[in-house]
Amino acid sequence: MAQYAVLIYERVAPEDLPPEIMEAHGAVPGKVAALGGKELAGLALEPSATATSIRGGVVTDGPFIETKEVLAGLTVIEARDLDHALAIAKLTPIVDGGVEVRPLLGFVIVEDT
Amino acid sequence: MxxxxxxxxxxxxxxxxxxxxxxxxxxxxxxxxxxxxxxxxxxxxxxxxxxxxxxxxxxxxxxxxxxxxxxxxxxxxxxxxxxxAIPDDRLRLVFTCCHPALAQEAQIALTLRYVCGVATRDVASALLVSEATMAARLTRAKKKIAAARIPYAIPAAGELAERVDAVLSVIHLLSTTGHVAPTGEALVRDDLTDRALDLARMMMLLLPAEREAAGLLALLLVHQARRATRTSADGALRRLEEQDRAAWDRALIGEADRLLVAALRAGPPGRFTLQAAIAALHAQAPSQEETDWAQILVLYDELLRVWPSPVVALNRAVAVLMADGPETALAEVERLERDGALAGYRYLPATKADILRRLGRDAEAVDAYRQALALTGNAAERRFLEDRFGAGMARLAGGPAPEGS
Structure with missing residues (x-):
């Protein structure tokens, strides 16, 4: 199995997301498993207005790249190949936006030592 | 292999x-x-x-x-x-090369290089880029195939129709690229149209249940049948109405007809089958005047429904011109102009110019020919437009129109 990141771009701010979308997110891992894949990790981000960027040592307010669709979160999945990964990514609940599927070069969870 | x-x-x-x-x-x-x-x-x-x-x-x-x-x-x-088992392998290869996760220009390059076995140098010259650019394009695409694990597989049944459409689009684009080279001297680059025809035959043989594969093959066969008559001996463009219909290859047109009849009987037609049906009606007509323009317009209406594209709408306007006359057609073309989706598309001002010419509005026609000329890089097409432009200018000056206008 190969690992992919599913980057979630959403125009609707997290606080405005309808509850059914939040519920749908909770149901995703089960649906992924039903397709023969696996969701390894999931991250949900606070709104991009809360972001702070550092470029060449200079600290500025806001996200690194200003776009209409902001990165709202990401999941890490395991899939057989790109077609399988795309089928899994299509399960992502989105109100107004889309997802980007990228193969992972590495995925490490740092353990406490 | x-x-x-x-x-x-x-x-x-x-x-x-x-x-x-x-x-x-x-x-x-x-x-x-x-x-x-x-x-x-x-x-x-x-x-x-x-x-x-x-x-x-x-x-x-x-x-x-x-x-x-x-x-x-x-x-x-x-x-x-x-x-x-080789046929299956060829099919897998073509689905990998035409995977929607690859840019279409990469799909075309990969298909020519790996499905048709054309050398990188020749793929580059056919697609009018340098060999280094083409080699880099192929390398990038191969890296993506490997890194993203684009599967080497025949798509699942649920996705098959969509993925077949992507493959057929690449083959169609190859054929049209060969049909009218966007730049350069020769109007027809035979090698590309030949490759496209081979690929269409292969898809038809390997996926006999996909009606659109038969539709695309029929379309390319009709184009092939007319190929020799599309340019004159000195390489100038000949319009459909000027082509020698007796020189069209009847055997190829007959093969296309048989494919079309079978495809149309099997179910509702898709965009390639509809385009093939339009091309076949042209091919069957003894002359431009005796063409069944009403039927062609019906087919264009259906084509526009299954494939709403401004280019189809423009081609439909030509059928409107022949079926309903230039006033109605001009209104259609002006609507497309206002819509803006075809800005920079050379056939829009060329079509408008032809309609204006038929309406006797020479000053506006000359203006439109000038716009079309500014947009075309193909030498044979330029010569045709320049002739029409010159004839319009001559009429405006009150002199005789040059021969052939």
């Missing part, structure tokens, strides 16, 4: 190496033992064995590296029956 070998190696580069090795082995063995009955099958089997051996070596060396693919269980016991 390459296609059959990729299934074992899962990498285009290593498959190419194995194929090269097979040729070297063939030269040695055939010189000693004579040429086998089925040299193609022999080469494929040797290439696959070579690829397998090379893979097993690599696997032993780097057992911990992730494998691209596990070879088929039966691949070692290479038999004649295995060589029969």
């Amino acid at each position: 390459l296609a059959a070998t990729v299934r074992v190696t899962r990498g285009l580069d290593s498959a190419e190496e194995a194929v090269q090795d097979a040729y070297v082995q063939a030269l040695r063995t055939w010189a000693r033992d004579g040429v086998p009955d089925r040299p193609g099958a022999w080469l494929t089997l040797v290439a696959r064995r070579t690829a397998l051996n090379a893979m097993q070596r690599r696997q032993t060396l780097a057992a911990k590296l992730p494998l691209l693919v596990v070879p088929d269980d039966g691949a070692e016991a290479a038999t004649e029956a295995e060589a029969e």
Whole structure:
């Protein structure tokens, strides 16, 4: 199995997301498993207005790249190949936006030592 | 042969190496033992064995590296029956090369290079880029195939129609690129149209249940039938109405008709089948005037419904011109102009110019021909537009129009 990141771009701010979308997110891992894949990790981000960027040592307010669709979160999945990964990514609940599927070069969870 | 070998190696580069090795082995063995009955099958089997051996070596060396693919269980016991599996391999290869996760220009390049086996240098010259640019484009695409694991597989039934459409689009684009080279001297680049026709035949044979594959083949056959008459001896463009209909290849048109009848009987037509039906109606008509324009307009309405594209709408306007007259057609073209989706598309001002010319509005026609000229890089098309432009200018000046206008 190969690992992919599913980057979630959403125009609707997290606080405005309808509850059914939040519920749908909770149901995703089960649906992924039903397709023969696996969701390894999931991250949900606070709104991009809360972001702070550092470029060449200079600290500025806001996200690194200003776009209409902001990165709202990401999941890490395991899939057989790109077609399988795309089928899994299509399960992502989105109100107004889309997802980007990228193969992972590495995925490490740092353990406490 | 390459296609059959990729299934074992899962990498285009290593498959190419194995194929090269097979040729070297063939030269040695055939010189000693004579040429086998089925040299193609022999080469494929040797290439696959070579690829397998090379893979097993690599696997032993780097057992911990992730494998691209596990070879088929039966691949070692290479038999004649295995060589029969080649069609499936070609199909897998074409679906990999035309995967929607690849940019369409990469899809076209990969298809020419790996499905048709055209050398990188020749792919580059056919698509009018430098060899270095093409080599880089192919390398980038191959890296994505490997890194993202674009599968080497026939798509699942639920996705098949959509993925077949992507493959047929690439083949159609190859054919139209060859039909009217966007820049350069020759109006027709025969090599590209020939390759496209071969690919369309292959898709039809390998996916007989996909009606649109038959539709595309029929469309390309009609184009092929008219090919020799599209340019005059000195390379100038001839419009449909000026072409020598007696010189059209009736055998190819007949083949297209048979494919179309079968496709239309099997179910509602898709965009390629509809385009083929339009082309076939043109091909059957004894002259421009005796063409069944009303029927063609009906087909365009249906085409616009299944494939709402401004280019289709413009072609439909030409059918409107012939069926309902220039006033109605002009209104259609002006609506498309206001819509803006075709800004910079050379056939929009060219079509408008032709309609204005028929309405006797020469000053506006000349203006539109000038716009069309500014947008075309194909020498034969330029010459045609310049002739029309010159004729319009002559009429405006009150002089006689040059011959042929």
